[in-house]
Structure formats: C-alpha cells, structure tokens
Amino acid sequence: MTMPDTMILIAWLAVGTVFGAAYLWLIARTVAAIQPPGTARAALGWLALRLVLAAGVLTLSAMQGALPLLAVLGGFLVARTVAIRRAERA
Numbered sequence: 001m002t003m004p005d006t007m008i009l010i011a012w013l014a015v016g017t018v019f020g021a022a023y024l025w026l027i028a029r030t031v032a033a034i035q036p037p038g039t040a041r042a043a044l045g046w047l048a049l050r051l052v053l054a055a056g057v058l059t060l061s062a063m064q065g066a067l068p069l070l071a072v073l074g075g076f077l078v079a080r081t082v083a084i085r086r087a088e089r090a
Contacts, residue, residue, distance in 0.1 A: 008068070009071045012061060012067075012068040012075070013074055013075045014075060015061070016061075016075020016078070017075035019075065019079075020076035020078065020080055023076070023079075026053070027050065030043055030046040030047050030050065
C-alpha cells in the first residue's frame with residue numbers, strides 16, 4: 001500500500017467518524033422527538049434523515065471498494081465508542 005492509498009483510507013476513516021457522530025446525534029434527536037411533547041411526524045423525519053445519511057455514506061464508500069467501506073465502519077465504531085463513554089460519565 002502506497003502513501004497516497006494510506007492517506008485516502010485515513011480520509012475515509014475521518015468520514016466514518018463524522019458520519020458516526022452525526023448518526024448518533026440523529027438517534028438522540030429521534031428519541032427526543034418520540035418523548036412528549038414531540039410529534040410522530042418529527043420522529044419520522046429524523047428517522048428518514050438518519051436512514052438516507054447511512055445509505056448515502058455507506059453506498060459511496062462501498063463504490064470505492066472494500067477498504068474504504070471498512071474504514072468508514074471503523075470510524076463509525078470510534079464515534080460510537082466515544083459516545084458510549086461520554087454517556088457512561090453523565
């Protein structure tokens with residue numbers, strides 16, 4: 001693997017981390033919309049946005065190959081781990 005390939009994978013890892021943070025934030029918004037005084041329409045909107053985001057990012061990375069897709073998954077797992085640790089402290 002050459003240096004430019006490594007830099008591309010690092011960029012995909014960063015994309016995955018941002019994607020993971022956004023995805024988890026959207027989950028929090030969906031949960032907040034489900035609780036009163038939220039509405040079902042708002043909850044469905046957040047859910048739809050979350051699914052479109054996931055489909056878009058995962059499709060784009062998969063079109064680039066297996067390694068970018070795995071890098072995005074790794075970045076997502078990094079964001080998930082950080083979110084879980086922050087939630088445990090709260």
